[in-house]
Amino acid sequence: MPSDTDDRTVKTAAPFGDALIGRTLGGRYKVESLLGAGGVGAVYKGQHLVLGTPVAIKVLLAQHMNDPLVVQRFLREARAASMLHHPNALIVHDFGQEDGVAYMVMELLNGQSLDHLLGRRKPLLSVARVARILAQVSDALAAAHALGIVHRDIKPANIVLEDRLNEQDFVKVVDFGLARIVGTPGNLAPLEEITLHQGSILGTPLYMAPEQCMGTAISPATDVYALGEMLYEMLTGRAPFTGRELLAVLAAHVHQPTPAVVRPDGAEAVPPEWLKLIADSLEKAPEMRPPNAQEFRNRLLGVYQTPSKPPPGATAGREAPYAPPAATGATAKPFEGRVAVWGGAFGARTLLEAEEITADRATSLAEVMALPATVVLLDLGRDAGPAIEALKALKGRAG
Numbered sequence: 527m528p529s530d531t532d533d534r535t536v537k538t539a540a541p542f543g544d545a546l547i548g549r550t551l552g553g554r555y556k557v558e559s560l561l562g563a564g565g566v567g568a569v570y571k572g573q574h575l576v577l578g579t580p581v582a583i584k585v586l587l588a589q590h591m592n593d594p595l596v597v598q599r600f601l602r603e604a605r606a607a608s609m610l611h612h613p614n615a616l617i618v619h620d621f622g623q624e625d626g627v628a629y630m631v632m633e634l635l636n637g638q639s640l641d642h643l644l645g646r647r648k649p650l651l652s653v654a655r656v657a658r659i660l661a662q663v664s665d666a667l668a669a670a671h672a673l674g675i676v677h678r679d680i681k682p683a684n685i686v687l688e689d690r691l692n693e694q695d696f697v698k699v700v701d702f703g704l705a706r707i708v709g710t711p712g713n714l715a716p717l718e719e720i721t722l723h724q725g726s727i728l729g730t731p732l733y734m735a736p737e738q739c740m741g742t743a744i745s746p747a748t749d750v751y752a753l754g755e756m757l758y759e760m761l762t763g764r765a766p767f768t769g770r771e772l773l774a775v776l777a778a779h780v781h782q783p784t785p786a787v788v789r790p791d792g793a794e795a796v797p798p799e800w801l802k803l804i805a806d807s808l809e810k811a812p813e814m815r816p817p818n819a820q821e822f823r824n825r826l827l828g829v830y831q832t833p834s835k836p837p838p839g840a841t842a843g844r845e846a847p848y849a850p851p852a853a854t855g856a857t858a859k860p861f862e863g864r865v866a867v868w869g870g871a872f873g874a875r876t877l878l879e880a881e882e883i884t885a886d887r888a889t890s891l892a893e894v895m896a897l898p899a900t901v902v903l904l905d906l907g908r909d910a911g912p913a914i915e916a917l918k919a920l921k922g923r924a925g
Contacts, residue, residue, distance in 0.1 A: 546570065546585065551629050552622055557583055566590060567600065571634065574619075581619065582635065586628040597628060604630045606675050606702040614666035616686075616700045635698055637688035644682055644759065653794050655695065656760045659687065661827055662697035664753055667819035671746040677702060678744060680752035681733040682759070731775045732765045736810045739776040747812035750822050754807025754815075757826070761787055761796055766808065784808045797829040 546557045547570075554575045561569045561582065572583040590596040604621035607630075617633040640659065644651075651659075663685055670677060677684075679701060686698040735751035737744055758766045766785055767778035787801055803825045809815045816822045 546627070550575065551583065551624055551627065552620060552631070555581060555583055555620070555629075555631050563587075566596065572631070574631075580634045582632045584630040584632060588626065591626055591628065600628050600630070603702045606670075607632075609673055610666075610670050610675065610702075612666050612669040614662045614697045614699060615669065616698050616702075635686050635688060635700075637686045637696075637698070639683050640685035640687060640756075641682035643687060644763070649790065650763055650793060651760055653761075653796060656757070657826060657829075659685070659695050659697060660753065660757060660760070661823055662695075663699060663756070664819040664823035664826065666697070666699040667746075667749050667753070668823060671749070671818045671820070675702075676744055676746055677749050677752075678738065679730055679733075680749050680756070681730050682756060683730075685756075731772055732768065734776070734779060735812070736780045737812055739779045745812055746818040747815045749819055750807050750815045750817075751812075753819065753822050754804050757800065757807070758784075758787060758804050761800070762789065780810065799825065799829055 547559065548557065550556050551572075556573045556575055557570045558573060559571045561571050563569070565587075567584055567586050570583045570585065572581045573579070574581050586597065586600045601621070604618055607616060607618040608621070616635070619631045619633070621628075621630040623629070663680070667677060667680070677699070680699075684699065684701045686700055688696045688698065690696045733752045733755050735744070735748045737748060755766055767775060767782060769775040769778055784805060787796060787804060789796065803816075803822070807815050807822060816825065
């Protein structure tokens with residue numbers, strides 16, 4: 527379980543001494559052992575005494591309990607994360623304060639951070655693996671943006687990768703400590719605004735958007751900037767904007783053009799659409815970027831047949847190289863009653879009673895309707911209604 531700063535920062539001595547070990551918080555969470563600690567908080571392994579399940583317990587370090595802003599940030603993280611119910615976002619079960627301890631009870635993760643993977647990965651990640659990881663990150667952020675939540679600290683250290691059964695690189699987005707509620711879409715009840723010092727600079731310098739560097743208004747496009755930076759780094763092995771000093775890094779974000787994406791000789795080709803996505807995501811003006819993580823995800827996965835899943839042949843042991851999509855206007859081959867995928871959602875598979883999903887790609891509903899004996903499932907997240915209607919309309923044509 528990564529700490530609130532860097533998953534590689536682990537201290538052997540508990541930040542409260544051994545006072546928390548063996549203690550029960552909230553009447554049902556027993557603290558068992560220290561997992562890691564950073565400058566602000568520490569994470570312990572614990573157990574839910576009623577359910578008997580393992581949990582992670584994050585606590586605010588004792589020396590920060592008298593700082594109202596730090597306590598507010600900690601509670602904001604807990605509240606923001608608890609609002610978000612998404613498979614790729616860290617689950618927060620409970621939080622509170624008790625006898626001088628502010629705590630947050632979370633699911634216990636068993637994996638490595640993307641930061642750790644990038645630090646030891648040579649050669650670079652395959653394009654397929656980059657797509658698989660960032661699709662899940664952007665999907666979690668899209669759910670947050672739909673709730674009016676901006677993470678504000680998206681970086682490789684806050685992305686945890688788990689291997690679950692036959693699924694490699696299952697993503698969990700963690701650390702909503704800088705998250706901010708920027709709107710109340712839908713019927714979401716508004717939360718009280720937590721005000722920080724005017725002009726505060728919050729974030730991690732290598733991954734901060736220009737508006738963060740300048741302390742101005744943030745939006746979902748702020749997270750999109752960080753997604754663009756991570757895409758750049760995963761493809762090149764380095765962050766786009768660096769410097770020897772903090773001010774140099776901040777100035778680079780605000781003033782320097784995005785450097786070209788340079789891959790080592792012999793490296794796998796990068797989809798040209800991704801080069802444009804990086805350029806657009808790293809625009810200095812927020813309004814010039816993709817507006818939110820859903821749009822980033824749509825563009826990221828536009829070159830693949832099945833978004834959020836590995837391209838054909840991409841498994842834990844074998845990753846398929848990027849293959850350009852068919853030329854516009856190309857005649858799609860018949861599917862002979864098998865299921866074609868436009869997107870990567872598989873929730874309506876039972877509607878079709880199909881046993882397999884092909885790797886064939888449909889790029890529009892018009893193309894879908896032109897395919898013989900085909901049923902199609904779209905990946906439109908919460909807007910899946912049109913996809914289900916399309917399935918119902920086409921089901922009778924499936925062989």
